[in-house]
Amino acid sequence: MSGATNAAMGGVEALYQEAIKDYSRADHGHGRLDGAVASVRLDNPLCGDRISLQVRLDAGRIVALGHETKGCLLCRAAASLLGKRAPGLDGQGVAVATAALEAILEQGRPPPGDWPELGMFAPAGAHASRHKCVLLPFRALAQAIGQAEAGSAAIHGANHRE
Amino acid sequence: MSGATNAAMGGVEALYQEAIKDYSRADHGHGRLDGAVASVRLDNPLCGDRISLQVRLDAGRIVALGHETKGCLLCRAAASLLGKRAPGLDGQGVAVATAALEAILEQGRPPPGDWPELGMFAPAGAHASRHKCVLLPFRALAQAIGQAEAGSAAIHGANHRE
Amino acid sequence: MSAAAALRAKFPLLVANPGLHYFDSAATAQMHRSALDAVVAHETGARANVLRGSYRLAEAADRAYEAARQSAARFLNAAADEIVFTGGTTAALNLVAQSFGCLLEPGDRVVISQAEHHSNFVPWQMLRERRGVELALIPVLPDGTLDLASLARVIDDRTRLVAVTQCSNVTGARTDVAAIVAAARRVGARVLLDGAQAVQHGPQDVQALDVDFYAFSGHKCFGPGGVGVLWGRAELLAAMPPFLGGGGMIGAVTEEGYTWAEPPRRFEAGTPPIAQAVGLGAALDWMMGLDWAPIHARESALCAALIDGLRRIPHVRLLGPEPSSARAPIVSFDIAGLHPHDICQVLDAQGLALRGGHHCAQPLLAALGVEACTRASLALYNDEADVAALPAGIVRAIGVLK
Amino acid sequence: MSAAAALRAKFPLLVANPGLHYFDSAATAQMHRSALDAVVAHETGARANVLRGSYRLAEAADRAYEAARQSAARFLNAAADEIVFTGGTTAALNLVAQSFGCLLEPGDRVVISQAEHHSNFVPWQMLRERRGVELALIPVLPDGTLDLASLARVIDDRTRLVAVTQCSNVTGARTDVAAIVAAARRVGARVLLDGAQAVQHGPQDVQALDVDFYAFSGHKCFGPGGVGVLWGRAELLAAMPPFLGGGGMIGAVTEEGYTWAEPPRRFEAGTPPIAQAVGLGAALDWMMGLDWAPIHARESALCAALIDGLRRIPHVRLLGPEPSSARAPIVSFDIAGLHPHDICQVLDAQGLALRGGHHCAQPLLAALGVEACTRASLALYNDEADVAALPAGIVRAIGVLK
Numbered sequence A, B: 001m002s003g004a005t006n007a008a009m010g011g012v013e014a015l016y017q018e019a020i021k022d023y024s025r026a027d028h029g030h031g032r033l034d035g036a037v038a039s040v041r042l043d044n045p046l047c048g049d050r051i052s053l054q055v056r057l058d059a060g061r062i063v064a065l066g067h068e069t070k071g072c073l074l075c076r077a078a079a080s081l082l083g084k085r086a087p088g089l090d091g092q093g094v095a096v097a098t099a100a101l102e103a104i105l106e107q108g109r110p111p112p113g114d115w116p117e118l119g120m121f122a123p124a125g126a127h128a129s130r131h132k133c134v135l136l137p138f139r140a141l142a143q144a145i146g147q148a149e150a151g152s153a154a155i156h157g158a159n160h161r162e
Numbered sequence C, D: 001m002s003a004a005a006a007l008r009a010k011f012p013l014l015v016a017n018p019g020l021h022y023f024d025s026a027a028t029a030q031m032h033r034s035a036l037d038a039v040v041a042h043e044t045g046a047r048a049n050v051l052r053g054s055y056r057l058a059e060a061a062d063r064a065y066e067a068a069r070q071s072a073a074r075f076l077n078a079a080a081d082e083i084v085f086t087g088g089t090t091a092a093l094n095l096v097a098q099s100f101g102c103l104l105e106p107g108d109r110v111v112i113s114q115a116e117h118h119s120n121f122v123p124w125q126m127l128r129e130r131r132g133v134e135l136a137l138i139p140v141l142p143d144g145t146l147d148l149a150s151l152a153r154v155i156d157d158r159t160r161l162v163a164v165t166q167c168s169n170v171t172g173a174r175t176d177v178a179a180i181v182a183a184a185r186r187v188g189a190r191v192l193l194d195g196a197q198a199v200q201h202g203p204q205d206v207q208a209l210d211v212d213f214y215a216f217s218g219h220k221c222f223g224p225g226g227v228g229v230l231w232g233r234a235e236l237l238a239a240m241p242p243f244l245g246g247g248g249m250i251g252a253v254t255e256e257g258y259t260w261a262e263p264p265r266r267f268e269a270g271t272p273p274i275a276q277a278v279g280l281g282a283a284l285d286w287m288m289g290l291d292w293a294p295i296h297a298r299e300s301a302l303c304a305a306l307i308d309g310l311r312r313i314p315h316v317r318l319l320g321p322e323p324s325s326a327r328a329p330i331v332s333f334d335i336a337g338l339h340p341h342d343i344c345q346v347l348d349a350q351g352l353a354l355r356g357g358h359h360c361a362q363p364l365l366a367a368l369g370v371e372a373c374t375r376a377s378l379a380l381y382n383d384e385a386d387v388a389a390l391p392a393g394i395v396r397a398i399g400v401l402k
């Protein structure tokens, strides 16, 4: 595609840069996770994006993540990035990454040093209708961790009562 | 009031010409008619104009009409005009007068020779929101005659079946 | 240029009709130029359906619509996701009567007042028919204000909702909202305020008012018609089922059933009045930029002067409370033997635009003992010339009509 | 100047965006200048509340509003007092589901189709919940048209109403209205037609269609948003209770109860969208003055050319019926492995405005076996350049996204 066309296309190729497509294609973490502690299904009703996501935690840290994601490239790339990077994080780590992603999208902030991959979503900042696509997997993961922690709290609670 | 003011007032004095006020004041036919064949109450819900009207018929002709009218000058003048002129008319005569009044209001037609009084409503033609005020007593009378005729038809019918 | 003249200059209809004395802002306020310009700019620059498009025009429409929601939220001191755009106050009140009404049980009580506009009267009568809810009325005193002494009796412990107007559209009487809220809170009832007659007199603070629902119309506050706002507390909206079904208010639809979107979208079925909301946002932004203290002072002074002028005319009976500061700048009156429509007609011939009739408040008029009345309502663009012209016009009208 | 160029010149947004290829008229058609001018003229020249004022401005507002009703009546070949102004198609459909729905009994059947927009789906699901009415669906065939062979089974003798779209907003498939009406009449059922996707292609004749209700939106036929029309046969409207309560829809209100006004006012509670109705009237007047035969021929030819162009692209799966004359000029498609939002985004970057998603028709997409699709819809202002640009744009989009 010529440079002129490229310019005329207003940066849409940056939006769909190779990193996005690579992550989407790689689909890290794809598949249902058996024996998960928590499972979440989340929709973006306006888009039809949909993710089912499971996590297994150990001592508050994610040890495994599985997801099945139907949606746009941005959503799938975000899910795949989490499939690769989430293991090892705790709830706090996920919250920090989500906040960083929101800051990138909404305020054009640079990605934090330990999450350079989030930078690939920067061009989506200009497209408000796409923010939800990118964030959907992060929201699903936060819910799953919340569920897992509530579940383990419930188990603790139950233990207590025994 | 000066002529200039008069002109500035755009003919509103013609709308409220003495004839209208005289009829309204005279309130011909005022009062509830006892022993009426038909009685109708009609509202103009948008204005709050309200008329209760009774008629007695003989051989299809109005022999007496009574009404109680709450409403604007135009409505009261119209009711009073009917109080004076309706006795002697049959349903057809009322329909003809009503059609003539509609033609005066809506198409600016002159009053028919036998109903010169309707001419006093001509200036209301320019005020669409007032047409209903003028017409309300005529509509009530038409309904009352219809009721009376249906009633006498019902009596005839009953006679028939006897 | 006087303050009013400077304001009038921003209202295209008033500019086009310099001789007009417009006294019908309580029915429909004139439209501010910024609102009209915003509508035109939207339709010619960003027209597209909202919420579902990812092309730039649709994103622009979406941004403009959501910015209008933000404006309405700021105008009421509320959160944007508590703002539902409706077709107007009437639509907003019906929404609450249906969606909140669904949560009520036979025997529960809804309290309104005798001073309500039909739009805050009939929806509750319909709810009574539909669900066997009891409807109780706060009576009015002879001056049109609510009988606060009745509150303890009327707002009993079966009461779930108290829905009252912030200001009567006939007498201008301002409701003592704090007294209503206190009585409602004592029994755990929710409070809805019909703000249709308050919003043209400046921004509102639903937190300070401490109510639960607030409804108003765009056309009453210098914005477009066909749009209004329902504000409701997030936890209440979240608990309410949808009212209208259609595009945009769902989570998912299958042949078997449908799930609900989150508020506010749950209550915005179908394509909303987009350009109208954008125009309303512009009107509200303009209002939020005004210095209201002097405007209120001027509106009150004009209202007092008007009352004073009318009082001097024989046979004129004024409705509404004293002193004039107890009311929004609305003055209704009755002239013995003359019908309001005739009065309005002769006033119109003199360039004075007033409305006569029952003003969609028949129960209130019945309580005040009148069939119909003539109403003069003021807004920020009215001035001394308007107020001077009206009593003179009425004297003339009496001359023409008697 | 080509016919399309002459038409485009009347659409301010298109004039302001000469590079734009607008393919989203099925979501919102662009606004004709006459409609916008009518809105501005009304707001600056005749703004007042309707129905209750006797001053000249209010009379002018009233006349303009009722003239718009006349325009809508002529557009549909109906009587003016059968025209109810609503907030849009969705509001109109909910009105019927509630007010006509009130007359139905548990066990009565309402029939819709699998092809309905959520706005003609969810209100009937809500009615099912509310009144225990049975809801039955006319299935679609793989090409998106209704399975007419099912009619005798689905429209059984408990059926009271058949409510279907005149045209699918996804596949463009035109409903065989005569077949539906015949099946409905056989069992004495009423027929409602959702005209949201038909009115942008010219005036309709509800007498010739022989239906009982017809609903459409202003923003779909070059008019303002925030307004729509419900047409219903006089005897049906007369038998229906009101839907919303409020000012204007009553005969009288007392503390004990209220009486209903006659239709159409019975169904127009509160201040209606006056300027919007006036703008819609102007749009309809303009449409009634057009010569539709050549416009239809052009729309069909463009649609056929578009289908042809898209069919040449590998991996593109087209939805909807053959031949293209069996559909309104709407073409939806799916590209294996690519998501509609990404496609639309890259198309937008090339000045092509298309919408991707479920188009508020999830049951239809489920029946057609797709999750989401991309839709190109045409109106009278689209031209050959638009149709030539789209396939090329899609080929590029595939290049960017794969």
Ligand SMILES: Cc1ncc(COP(=O)(O)O)c(C=O)c1O
Pocket: C026, C027, C088, C089, C090, C091, C117, C119, C120, C165, C167, C168, C169, C194, C196, C197, C217, C360, D247, D269, D270, D271, D272
């Ligand atoms: C106090 C009050 N409530 C409700 C309404 C209804 O507002 P709308 O007709 O804009 O729905 C009005 C005005 O007509 C009003 O004055």
Ligand SMILES: Cc1ncc(COP(=O)(O)O)c(C=O)c1O
Pocket: C247, C269, C270, C271, C272, D026, D027, D088, D089, D090, D091, D117, D119, D120, D165, D167, D168, D169, D194, D196, D197, D217, D360
């Ligand atoms: C077939 C059909 N019905 C109903 C609607 C709903 O129309 P509106 O959103 O204007 O209420 C639409 C458009 O969105 C439609 O395409």
